[in-house]
Amino acid sequence: MIAKQLTIGLLGVFLVACSDPTTIIHESSEKSESSVTRNVCNFSAPCDLTPQVQIYLGSELVQPETEFTIGLKSATKVEVVSAWLEGENMNMGRIPVFFDKNTLIAKTMVGVCTDKAMRWILRLALTVNGQSVTTSHPIAVNYQ
Numbered sequence: 001m002i003a004k005q006l007t008i009g010l011l012g013v014f015l016v017a018c019s020d021p022t023t024i025i026h027e028s029s030e031k032s033e034s035s036v037t038r039n040v041c042n043f044s045a046p047c048d049l050t051p052q053v054q055i056y057l058g059s060e061l062v063q064p065e066t067e068f069t070i071g072l073k074s075a076t077k078v079e080v081v082s083a084w085l086e087g088e089n090m091n092m093g094r095i096p097v098f099f100d101k102n103t104l105i106a107k108t109m110v111g112v113c114t115d116k117a118m119r120w121i122l123r124l125a126l127t128v129n130g131q132s133v134t135t136s137h138p139i140a141v142n143y144q
Helices: 002-017
Strands: 053-057 068-074 078-087 094-096 105-108 120-128 131-139
Touching: 053 120, 053 131, 068 078, 068 120
Parallel strands: none
Antiparallel strands: 053 068, 068 105, 078 094, 078 120, 120 131
């Protein structure tokens, strides 16, 4: 009896974790997406966030539950105000990304989902030369 209840409970958790975010209201709906710059980058080489700042991944191939690095390059002063990964097409919660203040490099990983169509997005709030910059970047994940 307890095994049956545990199985049903775990199944419920997995189904909720991979749910469609359009049916869930959460804090991201508080801010208008119109103020966010979305950059498309395949990360085979560093991509421009702004004319002064570039972003890169330490690996071209990102796999779930495997650590990878995200880095920023700039000749100007850059401060990471906040950074996180979240599901773009499914609600997987927010995964905070912590950049080293000196190197502007972060180590992180994404979770696994049973749906191979799962897409992740990196959200960044930066201060570049005293100016606020908010960007988002899709991160391609290889679900084998």
